[in-house]
Structures are given as structure tokens and as C-alpha cells.
Amino acid sequence: MPRLTVDKREIEVAKGATILDAAAKVGIVIPTMCFLEGLEPFTSCMLCVVKVHNQDGLVPACGTLAEDGMGVQTDTEEIRQARRTALELLLSDHVGDCMGPCQLACPAKMNIPLMLRQIISGELGRAIATVKRNIALPAVLGRICPAPCEKVCRRAQFDQAVTICQLKRYVADVDLKSPQPYLPSRQPSRQERVAIVGAGPAGLSATYYLLQTGYDCTVFDDHDQPGGMLRYGIPEHELPRAILNAEIAAIEKLGFEFRGASRVGVDLSLEQLRRDFDAVFVATGRFEADKQDLLGLKIGPRGIVTDTRTYQTELPGVFAGGGVVRNRRLAVRSVADGKEAAVAIGQYLSGQPVAGPVKLFNSRMGKLKEGEIQTFMATAEKVARIEPQGTGRDYSAGDARSQARRCLHCDCRKAQNCMLRDYAQQYAASSSKFKTQRRTFVRKLQHPRAVFEPGKCIDCGLCIRIASKAGEKLGLTFIGRGFDVTVAVPFDRSIAEGLQRAAEQCADACPTGALALKENFEADE
């Protein structure tokens, strides 16, 4: 029975146990990707490298036997650096996007492809939840947003961009017209109270998300009705007030107090708010130097000075976002600010380090190479872009579906459960650390249930071993050697022939989005 120490903790393990086993025994988690319980270790990804005392270099914990008297370290700077480098090397040869270009371009980071898939599958109830996870006022934005998402839509390389904005509006409109519009659940009430100064897009958005987190919100505004520039700066024919009112009403249902006609800085001071509330969010809209002076906050050339990630001003507990910090009017940006500031405020109020929202790791493929658009078009409807004519005109359900089907699903099927992405996030790996030429994007769709995107493969061989264990006749194999090694079905056969019974198991085990289930193409997450 070898006895060893892992991170200075003494462990006794059975003969034949690995360092990974030993560490697990005392709850020390070592990251792995190519390892799967029940299969022989393959020592390929090298994410599990650890340091063994008195040995040069690092060894993979999953495949190294625990030996008597061994001293192992699992988490030093050297090790973290090596793990980060391993991830960065894998990412330098990773062809695919985690999030689609549209979602990346959206200031609110709305999961557009998911919404489109939910429209396709007719699950509008889930589509509105997807939308409202990031955008508090979708029906409003659906009418006034300049749609940065559509400007980067890959479909435009084939014909024209997907009508993302219109489809979002469609989802929101259908929801508003339904007998019971979408209402997110509210977490249990918390004691802390937040003052929101300004009831424009940023203020309302922050309110919406803070309420969901369980904080009480009181919204102050110069005007006697909420809406800010949406109500007082945009003509009715562009944004019907009925729509605005309905969407604000959805926020009110979560229960906030509105104090109209109260000018902060004039009628009541910021100091007063700071005393009465646990946090303040200043979202007074378009920056006007003389007006903001009244609040007594530090002002720069573009507005109130804040930390760009956390929205904190120099006053503890006072946050600011929207037009007042940017000197720019873009409703969707303000809505995004409100959502992000809500996260930071939540962190502040719950005593966590205030870091703002987590910036999700994202692998980016960049510009398409010649011919790649055809690969993407394989799953898309070839119909042309149709926009409903005039403001009053809406998509029919059929139109909406067929327009949504124009989406190329550039995002990854496994964006939400990808080990490579999770670890890249955890180890702060950069996807562009190494400059290089990328390979061509390939997507194989022959399998009825699974989709194979070899460019995302990290050559861990799990699927090969699983298929072999499952008794697949053809199965999968490594082809070639070295940098050019690929995973494929023998004899140039299709994945459908190679994986007749183990497809689900393989897709489930695949640590990246290389092998995924097709159902994710249509909906769900």
C-alpha cells in the first residue's frame, strides 16, 4: 500500500492507484479532460500535470502511478502556467466559436441562436425566457435597436443577415399578447434596499435584475412616469407607448416602488440616498455636465467616472451606468449596463468581491474562409430575408419560423457544457495566445443523432475507446500522426456507420463540442 503526500496531505492508496486517484481520495480536484472513469488513462490533454518531488518536469496525474514516499504538488504557479499553456495550445488549434458572432456583438450578450432554435421548435415560452435573461425590454428594443448583431451575422456572407431584431420583437410581442406574459421567478427577499436614480432603459434594466435577485428597489425619476428617453425621447410611431407601458408593467409585477417627479441632486441629495439605501445606481441618462455636478460625483469627459467592469463610482456603494457614463445613446447598451451593474451591486451587497459579471471565455474562429459558408448553410433554410413591412405589421408564426431557420447556428452545441471552455475560463487562457493559420471548419451531419465538428477535437481519443468498448463494428480511429492526427471512421465511412450504438455515449463524454447531439441544433440548452 503506497503512502504518499499530495499537497502535504498524507494518503495511503491501493497498489496500482494513480496520483489522480490519490488526490481524489482527499478531495483534491485535479483538472482532466481526456480521462474518464472506467477507461484506461490516455495521458493526452496534459491538463492534469502535477509536480512530483525530486523529478524533473511535470507528469500527468491521471496516468502516473502513486508510489511509496512520493511527494506531489498539484497547484503551484508552475503547474497553473503549464495547464494554461496546454489549454492555449489546444485553443490555438480549435476551429469553432463558443458563442455566435451575433451574441458576441450584442451588448447585452443575448443568446440569439438559442432563441432562434426555440422559435424553430415552437417553444416561444422558452424563447422569451432566453431573451429576458439578458434583455429586460425586448419588445421595446425590437423596435428601436440598430441591431449590431445583424451587422456581424454570418448569413450575410451567403445572402442577408437573419432578421434577429424582428424575431426578438416577435417573441416579445407574442409574449405580451399572451394571457399570462412571462414573469421570471424572484429569489427570496433580501434585506438590502437599492435606490435606482433614473427610470430609463439602464435604470429599468438594473431594477428588473435586482428584483429577481431579491433586492428591494426604489426608482427615482425627474418625470412622473418611468421610461426616461424611451418615453420622452422617441416618437410614438417608432415606439408605441402601449408597448413601453406593457413591458414596464412586466417589471412592476416584480414589485418596485416608483417615485416620480423627484430630482436627485435638487429635491434630495445623493448623500441622503446613500444613508437611506444600501446601494445606489445612478442611471440618469444622457450626460449633461451641469446637471451631474449636482450629484457630486467625479466627472470625466464622457460622463461620470466609473470602473468599466464593475460600474462602481469613487463613492462606495454608488454605481452608475447607461448614457450617463458613456455620453452615447444606445438603448441596448444601456439595457446591458443595467443588467451588468445589477450583478456588481449584488456582489457588493452580499459581501463578495465586486468584480462585475463574469466574462465568459469565448473561442473565436474569425472570418470565414472560402467555401466555409457552404458548410454552415447545410443546416439553414435557403429562403430570403423577409422583414414585416411597416411598424404595425408582424411576422406570422410560419414566417417567424422560416426566418429563424435561416440561422447558421454558428454557436457551439456544447457551449454550456464544454470542459475546454470551462477550464479556459478557470485558468484565464487566451484563445489567441499563439498566432497561426487556422484549419478549415468542417461539420459532419450524416449521423441521425450526432453532429461531428472535427476542428474542435482535442484528440483525446475518448470516443475511440468508448466506441471500441461498446463493440462498434467500425467505430472510430486516429488517422495519421502528429499535428495532423484526426479522429475519423475507418475506411472513409460516415459517422453514422461508425457510431451505430455509442453515439450518445461518445457525445456525452466528448470534452469539447467536437461530438455533440443534434437535438441541440433545434432547441434546448
Place this chain on the structure above:
Amino acid sequence: MLRLNELDLTFVDSTVERVGSGRAEVLEILQAIQDQYGFLPQPALERVCQLSEITPSEITGVSSFYDRFRDRPAGRHIIRVCVGTACHIKGADSIYDAFGRHLGIGPDEDTDAEGLFTLEKVACLGCCTLAPAVQIDRVTYGHLAPDKIEQVLEDFLNWQQSQAKAPQQTAKRSIGDRDFEGEIRLGLGSCCVARGSGRIYQALQEALQETAVRVSVKRVGCVGMCYQTPLLEVVTPDEKSHLYARVQPQDTKSIVTRHFPVRGIRRRISQASSKALQSLLTGQPPANIGRYSVDVRDEQIADFLGKQEHIATEHCGCIDPVDIDEYLENGGFTALGRCLSELGPEDIIRELAQSGLRGRGGAGYPTYLKWQAVRQGKSDKKYIVCNGDEGDPGAFMDRMLMESYPYRIIEGIVIAAYAVGAQQGRLYIRAEYPLALERIGLAIEQCQQRKFLGDDILSSGFNLDLKIVSGGGAFVCGEETALLASIEGRRGMPRVRPPYPAEIGLWGKPTLVNNVETYAVVPWIVRNGAERFAQLGSGNSKGTKVFALAGKVARGGLIEVPMGISIQEIVEDIGGGIAGDVPFKAVQIGGPSGGCVPSELGHIAVDYESLAEAGTMMGSGGLVVLDESDCMVDIARYFLQFTQNQSCGKCTFCRIGTRRMLDILDRLCAGQGSRADLEELEYLGQMVKKASLCGLGKTAPNPVLSTLKYFRDEYQAHLEKRCPAGKCKALIRYSITEDCIGCTLCAQHCPVQAIQIRPYEKHEIDQEKCVRCGTCKNVCQADAVKVE
């Protein structure tokens, strides 16, 4: 063209029937199929899966892992351009490009439109002294230049035709005839063969027949003096030795008549030719003929051999490689006899421990420790493996040993097997070494007949069943765990050690894996005693080491030197210094795992520790001498390209890390590097070294890191878009100076017509067309071509 649906698969059926249907037979089956069809037709592979235990996944994985196997038909003839180190520094890339251009082979193709020639790169042909060299089927052409391509192809096709008309006679030699009237010894190592010693052998036989001289012609192994090949030694009845170098077939008759009394030939001819030869013997040979005679008393030869110590290469150039009787006459198998009758296994291991022998495969692990570990392993079955998967560019020591001393290696293996208790053995030899395969195969047969192998060896009751496994050409299979995987019929991918093969090896059993050279010195140690071996060498590096000395050195070849000898001594004394008048710059030791040692460190001793300290390693024994015209960034890139290409692709650091390092080196050589690139290169190098799974990855950065250490200024120069050695094509341009006399030679030789013929006028180079092959500079007689 072969139609797949009409493929006759009965060959596959009979092959599986013959070889066996186990998973381990996959390599042999694939090789047979490839030999039969010229490539691996898919229906044949599918048929194998139907007939055997081999699965589609396995056969696809294995066949695509090894370089040797093709998945598409090849042309009628295969052109193998050697890109070994020595050839590389002499312009192999330009040769390869020139063939491609001439045959009109596109970037993703390897065969010309008519299907006549397939163009391939080969890691090393092992005729470094002929660099740059090319092999077309079995004919080797040396000292090539881009403008000679057309000539070479023409010559080959002509030769091919003449061969078809007059099929080659296989000359028979008489072994039993020992009535000594003198002897003619002809080197038949691969390098000699590459230089045409096969043709000379034939010519000699004809000359003897014609002159009716009764003298035996003996094939001997490699003499080591590759720079003089083909080498012919005449031993006259007075037992005097006369050595002829760079012999041509037409010379043979003159040589014969010069030394032996002619019977029945017109004296006039013999006199005339003898005269001509006399002039070659005494005077300086005319350069254009390129052959001359040397004498063993020649000072040069004395220098070349003087500092050498022949243990693994004992009796070099004197004994017939496949003649078992001659091996026996020279003390062969006495060591084995002594082991089996007098010494117990423990005694043998103790002897080895005292000798201080360390593994000659590169890492230098004490041999006796391995043997002890296997001996102590408790198992019903144990294996012994001889690692002959040498594959470094610029190294061919193991091949030479296998070709020249097959019995010695077998004797070493049997002794080792007896010491560790292994009764099953495998000799892994790469298929690219046909001569080694043939000779070892012959030697195994002979040994079985004479009871040195098989059951009840020398009536001792000890059995050893030794089989050859022919590898498919993957450098990584030199790593012992990858080697074992390959023998088991799997992709040659390494695994984590421990457990070491000594504990869990071939098919899970304790296995002794040693390199060819290690086994080859064992009989000597047993015969001469550990003490004598330990007297050679220095510190912790005892005995001798065989090196392939090549590059810019005057006398290249295979040498065996005592450890501890300095780099300087090897280069200057044995190698005769730099061949040209360009100063000595560095030596690259250890091939792709080693590093570059600058000339200032020439005093460093060649032993495991000193070399490691200098940032390189013993490796398997490549030693390439570089001069100031060699670009160190290019050398680093060359080696990394090799390891990168040979990586098995299993672990992230090696698979992608070496590739990203290569990306950076490519940028540097193209003049597109940035300061950050140098830092990144160094960082990545350290990382790949630190965290790769096996020895290949752990040592792959060495050529880069050592050149970064000693020649950083050259890297800096590349950042400034300068290549001081004038090697990196993107950073140099050729131009013609005012010294041009208008002789048109450059224009005639330019392979891409970048120079217009303008007699008596100064010529110009069209930079758009120029491929920077350097031909114009080489042919210019007025020294009017300059490189910037």
C-alpha cells in the same frame, strides 16, 4: 491503373494464412500488402479485418501512423530525396523542389502525371558523405545540384532500360575456398552500396573471370571511411594491404591486373591500364575523375583511424558480415559460450555493472540496472527486445552495426536474454533498412542451425526464440514504450513510465529493451573483461561510442571513439577539420534530441554528463559539423521540423507545442519575426521540455534552446531580416556583380531560367523568377555572383 473493384484479394488471404491472424501481425500483413500492390488498397484492408482479429479501427490507425505506408498508388519509380542533416546543409530542399518542378508535381501531389515517378522525402539515406543524395528505386545519386536533375532522371531511365535488356547476374562466391592467394575486400555497407559497390562487385567478378585470376572477393562490412567509398582493399599474397578509394566499375580490371599475375589476357591492355592506375596512386588525382587510391599507411587514414577504438565495430572492414565461420574464427560466440558454461546470470550482470556500460540509445541509463530489474521480475514469461528503430536524420550507426556485425548483435542479445531469463525476443528493425533486415535474417538462420539460437542453445538447456519485427518508419518508435506498442501491433504511441518495460513490457510481461549498439558491445566486455572496458572512457561514461560524423568535415564516416574524447579531437584529428576554407562554427550532436555546441566549446568531452551540461545530449550518435555558412536558426528549424513531423500526436505539448514553435521559426526564417516571438519561442521550448509525455517531446526543444543560448545574435539578426549565413531564402537575394565575364554558364545552369543568356555581357538575375537555389553561384568561375 489498378481498378479497385477488380483487385485480386487472394494475395491477402494467403498472407493472413501465412503470417497469422493475431493483432500483433498487423505490421507484417500491411507490409506484405504494400509490397504486393504498391500501396494499401482499402478493399485489401477490409479483407484483412474479415479474416483476422484486427479491427477496422486498428488497421486504419496503424496503417496511417507509419510513413512507409501509402494509401494511394505510387508511380513506377520512387525518388527518395534524402533530407538528413548532412544533405540538408548541402541544399536538399532545393533538390527536392527541383525534382518537383521538373516533374510538374503539384503541392498536394507526390506523383507525376504519367505515374512514372513518385517524389518522397526520406529522413536519411545514410550516405551523408554523398550529400546531397537521392535514391531512385535502388540507385543512389550523390553530390546533386538543382541543375543536374534532368541528367539524373535521364541517366536513371537509360540505366533502367539497359538493366531490362541484360538482367543482372548474381555472382556466386565460394565460401569454402580458403586456398589463400590473396583477397580482395569490398565494402558492402549501405553507404558503399549507395555509391555503387554492388556494381563494382559485379565488375570485379567479371574482371576475375576475364583475367582468370584466382583470388577470392570478400564482402566486408562498413569500414567507416564513408568519405572514401566505395572502398576496395586488395590483400596480396605477401599479406600486404592496398586500399583503393572511390573505385569505379571500370577500374576493377586494372586493379586486379596490377596486383595479381594475369593469365590469358593480352598484356598490352593490362600494362596500359596499370600505368594509368600508377599515376593515380602516386600523383594527386585529377579532380574531375574523382577517384584516387590511398594506402593504409597514408597519413590521413592513420589520423582517421588513430584515435578510434573498435569495440562495437571490432574487425571493421576485415570480416564478412554474414559468414558465421569467420565470426567464429575471430572469437565470435566465445563470450556466449563462457556465459552459458561458466558464468551465472548474476555474474554477467555484475560484470556489466563493473564495466560501467550505459545504454547507447541516447539516455544513457546504466545497462546493468535494467538487466537486474528484468531478472528480478516475477513472471512466467519474459521478453527481450533489440531496438533497431534508428531514425535520426544524419545517423546510421545502428544500421551499419546490423549490416556489418549481425552475429555480434545476436550474441549480445542471447547473453542478455540468458542473464535476464527471457526466452522470447524481438529485433525491431525499420523496413527502410532492407540490407540490415536481410543480413540479420540470414544471421538468425545461421545461428539457429549452429545452435546459438533456438532450443537448448549450446546444449545449455537455455532457449531463445528470436524474431524480426520490421518497423514502418516512425521515429517515435525509438521510444521504448512506443516500440513495444508497435511490436504489439498498435500505433506507436508512448505511455507514461513507470511502470518501466522491465516491470510491465511486451504484452504486460517484464521486458528488456536495449539499443543495437548496447548489445553489440556486450560480447567484447565478456571476452575482455569489464575492467578493460572501464579503462576506456571517462568519469561515468565508460567504453566507446559510435558516431556518424558528417557535415562540413573533410573526412566523414562512421567512427567509434572512446568516451571522453573532445569534440575538437573528433573534428580536427579524425575528421581532418573543415572541408572548405570557411571557419568551423559548431557541431550538432545527438540529432533532433541534441543541440548545437559552438566551436568555442570544442574542448568539451564527449560523455553523457558534459554534453548534457552543454545543453545537448549523446543521443544515438549523429555528429554533424557546421561551418560559418550554416545558419543556426535554419538548423534549429530543420530539426524541429523533423521532430514535429515525427511526433506521435498524443500529448498536447508535443503535438501542438512543437508546431507552434515551428510556426515561430518559420516566421523568423521568413523575416517576419518579432521580438515577442523570441521570448515566446523560449517559453514554449521550456514548456514542451517540461511537460511533454515522452523523450521525443522532452528533448525536441533542445536544438532550439541550445542555439538560442549560444547563437542568439543570429536570431536577433533574423528579427532585423538578415541571415548572416546567407541561407534563409526569404532573406537573401542573388545578384551578379561587375566581375561577370559574360560566359553564360550561370544562365545555362539556372533551373528556372531566371538569367537570360547574353554572351560577353554582364548577366542579370530576374528576382521574380529566382528560387535562390545557389546554382549560379556554384557554377560561376569569375566569382561574380553575390548573396546579400
